[in-house]
Amino acid sequence: MNIIEVKNLSKKFKGLTAVDNISFNVEKGEIFAFLGPNGAGKSTTIKMLTTLLHPTEGEMQLNGHNPVENPDEVRRSFGIVFQDPSLDDELTAYENIELHGVLYDVPRAIGRKRAEELLKLVELWDRKDDFVKTFSGGMKRRLEIARGLLHHPKILFLDEPTLGLDPQTRNHMWNYIKELNQKEGITVFFTTHYMEEADRIAGRIAIIDHGKIVASGTTQELKEKTGKASLEDAFLELTGKVIREEEAGSIDVMRMNRRMWAGKK
């Protein structure tokens, strides 16, 4: 059964087609990776699926509901870790988590137990009463992930969740998510620029470039299709070696700063 269905979906911003007539399905219980170079249209697609943005054209179904016509039902079906910051800096880490628990109607006892478990997982438990504005970039990122995992939705969207995280945290996080996927059957839809993550975690992968899906299949299929030994090489073969010129909007600059902070790229 498909839990996400996307048909001929497009999004145009003034003079720019960010998502160009894409179609794909994600099966219930699957871990699905959505890969593509910077500016390919990954986040825009996620925003449309998660009711934050209306598509210019096309059809979507999430857990049987249409995000445009039935946003409330759709919002009850998913959880998300955004690519960009979405914490309240003026609140403490724990207050951010608590607020999320209330918004998602997580029962208090379960919420407390999970909050502790997750904050320990991302090693923020001893900083839980500190204001988020005092956190480093990587710590904020870890808090976003802990918060995103507080409630257990049918579908979990993770938009570059591991951006700027150290390898230890990345490892813990993926193990936790895989367990959620296996134990509770939560469907995972994620994007990343670390190919080895997609290779290791994803059941199926779609590669998007310039708003169009250029290939999809298991990592094995993609390697065979391109005749390459690694997913990274297959990805480069499919999307070319040119670096994507993107106007550095504020978000991009911020993102770059975060990468530099974390000592990557």
Add this chain to the structure above:
Amino acid sequence: MKTIYILWLRQLKRYSRSKSRIIGSLGQPLLFLLSLGYGFGPIFQKAGQGNYIQFLAPGIIGMSIIFTSIFSGIEIIWDRQFGFLKETLVAPVSRFNIMLGRTLGGATVATFQGIIVFIISVIAGFRPTSWASIPATILVMLLVALLFTALGTAIACILEDMQGFQLIMNFLVMPLFFLSGSLFPLQGSLLTIARFNPLSYGIDAFRFLLTNSSHFGLGLDIAVLSVVSLIFISIGSYLFSKIQI
């Protein structure tokens, strides 16, 4: 209900933790009260209008409420820029409740601010004619605050970034304040204009309750404030439900 409460609480926490905001937003009313109060007082008296502080204080209370309210509503723009807004927009709760929680929070903060300014004006020499009407005054403060927080929210839903903020301050908030009868008695065409300004009715209600003098009458004041609040809350929540990111 829980959604409304937690977002209300958030606004209060943000306010109480920001010392600079509290002090900053008290400085302006204080300045107006002292400089205008003592500066124009003698002239006002000579013109046969009585004690200026008695006239001015309700106006300054109105000023602190409108400034704080609009500012609280406009905070949505910050939340959009710093990203927190997304977290609430994808949550499985009605956007109406989100908007209401935020608006009530902002209105509570503004009311609180109004009460502080009231206390300051008493220290500065203001004497309400009846202390028994203080609770009613606070309720009217809340109503005025609700009205302008909802207006701020509606505006913030349309503006994408802080660039329009100055525009709003200079072409909306300032005129509303100056043309509300807060600083001087209204006559002639000014009075006609003030009839279209909801703040006029708020300040008129404060004067009715605190100094027993009123132009429109408390009934009309409350009626206008309630209706306009409802309209602004409807517009604000409609626009809020349409936000895309």
